[in-house]
Amino acid sequence: MVIKIMTYTSLVSLLMMFCFTAHGQNKLTPVHLQGVVMPSQKTKLSFVESGLISQIIANGSVVNKGEMIALLDTSKAKIELAKSQAQVRSAASQFESAKHDRDKSARLVNDKVLSDIAMTEAEFSVSVAKENLLIAQAQLELVKQQLANCTISAPYTGAIIVKNFNQGEWVNAGDPIIELVNLEQLSLSIDIPPETRFNLQLGTQTRVYIQDQWVGVATVKTIFPTVEPTSGLLRVVWHIKAIDDHLLSGRYVSLDDWTSTKGL
Secondary structure: OEEEEEEEEOOOOEEEEEEEEOOOOOOOOOEEEEEEOEEOOEEEEEOOOOEEEEEEOOOOOEEOOOOEEEEEOOHHHHHHHHHHHHHHHHHHHHHHHHHHHHHHHHHHHHOOOOOHHHHHHHHHHHHHHHHHHHHHHHHHHHHHHHHHOOEEEOOOOEEEEEEOOOOOOEEOOOOEEEEEEEOOOEEEEEEEOHHHOOOOOOOOEEEEEEOOEEEEEEEEEEEEEEOOOOOOOEEEEEEEEEOOOOOOOOOEEEEOOOOOOOOO
16 A cells, blocks of 8 residues: 655745555565755855946856856956056066165175265165055055956856846946855755654665666755644755766655665
8 A cells, every 4th residue: 555645845845745655564664755856055146346247157057166157347457457567567676676776885885985874775765665566566466356356156066046137237246146056965855754754864865866767865964853743744854965967956856765775
């Protein structure tokens, strides 16, 4: 006899099915769970600079960690970068020239050609040139950071599920332009009757299937207390890990019977 119990989970807002088959008395009852795999992490991404969007990835795209998602127009930032690099080169040249003059003054002071005050002035010129170089270098790093801020890169492998702006549109700093879901942190949440729990515990693992294809491994992450006294259901959250690069987010899957799984 096969009994099916329909449950509702707030995590995915979808109906999930719990199925189990009795095989007689004094035996563990094989349990098979089914549900929709959902991402555990969502992130809204934005620029820290305002500007015109020159590139942006399409909605629904899958991106790898570090891959560019959106880019602001960098023409002005690149001009500032070139100016800052030139200022650093000029400041570095002046610093080297000041040190050369100081060394020359030191020799002349040693030969009694110049007075000691000339050496003091030469040392001061070196200090000023060094400070100017440090200021130019700091300005260059600031411009480099501003240029880097024109790019949004994926913080993890994921999928674009919301896109609020398009290429050619102006965006202000802090405006959420993209919502990214993590495809490497997936979960499956199902409510089950306590009497079917058996040896289900934290860390219990079993296989994940789509139809008859083995596509991943499920590990019990959390077992919540009774969801509601009237139903007596327990909520079990499984961490889902795909194998062979299967895309599982949003897919309807089945879990193998963990009471009889010998190995993964």
